[in-house]
Amino acid sequence: MIENKKNFEQFDQDMFQRVEMNEQLGERIAGKSLNFWQDAWMRLKKNKAAILSLSVIVILVLLALFGPMLSGRDAYEQNISQAKLPPKVTGLEWAGFDGMANLGGRDINFYEQKNVEENFWFGTDYLGRDLWSRVWEGTRISLFIGLMAAIIDTVIGVAYGGISAYFGGRTDNIMQRIVEILTGVPNLILIILFILIFDPGVFTIILAMTITGWIGMSRLVRGQILKLKNQEFVLAARTLGASSTRLIFKHLIPNTLGAIIITLMFTIPSAIFFEAFLSFIGIGLQPPQASLGTLINDGYKELRTFPYLLVIPSVIIVLLMVSFNLLADGLRDAFDPKMRK
C-alpha cells in the first residue's frame, strides 16, 4: 500500500493531458479505411494454403508460357533415335532423374544404350519428342481451355441470369423454363454429339463445354440479383431516379462480383479436368496436339515400363486442380468471412 502511494507521487499534474470530448470527436472513426477488395486481400494474405496455391499457379503459368524455351526443343519435333528416354537431370540423379528405367527386371541406362549425350529433363515419348516441352505446351493448352471455358461461361451466365432476375416476372419465368430443359439433357451426350459434328479441336471443346456450362453461373447470378434488387439501397437508388444501367453497373454487379469470381475460380479447374477426361477417353484433342489429357492418355499405355510418361503430366494436373480449388476456397473466405465454416 505504502509503496503504491509512493509510486503515485512520482506523477505530477502536468504529466497528464485532458482528453477533450465533443460531438465531433465522438463521431470520429480511427483506423484506415479499406474498401472491399483491400479488405479481402488482407484476409487472403493470412490464408497460407491460398497463398501457396496462388504461388503454385503463378509458377505453373510461367512455366506453361516459357518452359519450352528453357529446354529449347520443339514440342512436336520427332526423333525416333531418341525415343523413350527416361528423365535425366545432372545433379538430380538421386531423385530418380538418372535416365534409368527397369526393363525385364534389369535397370538399364537408356542414354548410354542409345548414345545420347544431352539430357532430357522429363525424358522423351515414344516418338522421341521432348516431354518437358510437351508437358508445358500441354499445360498451356489446358489452362487456355480452362480459362476460356470459364470466361465464356461467366459472360453468358452473368448476362442470362442477370437479365432473368432483373426483369423478373414473365421474362424470368420463360428464361428459367429454358434452363430447366437444358439441364434435363444429359450434358455428356450433348458434348459428344457436338464434337462428332464439328472437328475435335481446342475451340470445339471449349464451345462444347460451354453449351451447358454457363447454367451454374446463371443460376448463381440470378439468385444474387433477385436478392439484391429488393434491398433497400437499390430501392433508394430507384427513388433517386437511377437508370437501369446505373442500377446494374453501380449497385447490382459490384455486389455480385465476389460470388462471380469465386465461381469462376472453381470453373477453371473443372473445365481443365473435363478436357483431360474427354481427351483421355479419346474424344478430346487429337494427336499430335498436346494437352494434359492427351499426355496422360499417351502415358498410361506404357505405364509398366515408362511410368514417368504418366506420372509427370498427372502431377501437374493434380497441382493445378488442388491449387485452383484451394485458392477459390480462400477467396470465398476472404470475400465473405461470415460464410466460413
Place this chain on the structure above:
Amino acid sequence: MEREKLLEVKDLKQHFKIGRGRVVKAVDGISFDIYKGEVLGLVGESGCGKSTTGRTIIGLYDATDGDVIFKGENVHGKKNKAEKLKFNRAMQMIFQDPYASLNPRMTVADIIAEGIDIHGLAKTKEDRMNRVYDLLETVGLTKEHASRYPHEFSGGQRQRIGIARALAVEPDFIIADEPISALDVSIQAQVVNLMKELQRDRDLTYLFIAHDLSMVKYISDRIGVMYQGHLVELAPAARLYENPLHAYTKSLLSAIPLPDPEHERTRKRIVYESKSLGAVGRSDEDSSIPPLREVEPGHYVSLTDEEYEAYKAQFV
C-alpha cells in the same frame, strides 16, 4: 385559411399477386391528404401495409388502383423521363434498415452524391464534394467520413447518411419508413431530433411511418392508424392520444410504456379483438372496413352506421 395540400392519396390500393391466383391485399383503399409543412405519422402493427403504402406513393410499386396527387399532379401512370426525374427530386424516402439501405461497395461520398450525379446538380468535381461535405455536416457527420465505407459506421450514423442522401436532391417531401425502429432508444431520439430540425430549416413535409405510437407523438402533427391495409383512424396527434375512438387505436395506446412504475404496474394491455368496434377480419372475402367518418373537426374514424349512431347518441 385553407392550408395547401401537398399530397393527396385517393382510394389507393396495392394488391400483390403471389401465384396460383392468390392475392395479398397489402393496401386496400386508403385515402388521406398531407398538408405542406406538416408531419403525418402513420402507425400500425407489422405487416399492416405501411411500407407498401409509402413505396406505392413514391412509385416503387405500381398502384393497383387509386390516385396519388402530388402538388396537383397525378404522379402515377404517366410520364416521360424528364417528368419522372422531376418527381424523383421532389419526393424522397428514408429507409428502415440502416444496414441494408447503403450500398456496401460505395464510399459515403458516392452514396450521398448519387442523387447529385443522377440529376447533374454539381457543375464540377469540387462542387460535388463541397455539397457532400455540407450534407455530412448537416446530419452531424464530418468531412473525414466521406471517403469511408458504410460498414465502418454505427446504425445511427448510417441512418444519418441515408438522410443526407435523401436531402442531396433538395426534396419537398420525405417518406420516412420506420427510420428509427432499428436503432437503440438513445439513438432514436437523436435521429428524430435531427429530422425535426431539418424539417424546420428546410421547410420539409414528412410522412413518418412507425409501428408503435410512442415516438410518433413527438414528431407528428397528425397521426393515421392503419390496420390490415386500411386507415381506421386519423386525427390531430394530441386528439388521438386524448380521445382515441377506434378500438384498435386504444389497443395501440395501451401498449406504450411510461416511465412511471405505478402506471406500469397497473397498465393493462387492451387486446384488440376483431368484432369489437370497427373490427373486421381480413380474410373474409367481402368484408370491408367501414369508411372514415368525421366525428369531430379533423378527427376521422372508421365506423359502421350503427356504431356511428351509437357514438352520436352518447353525446345527446
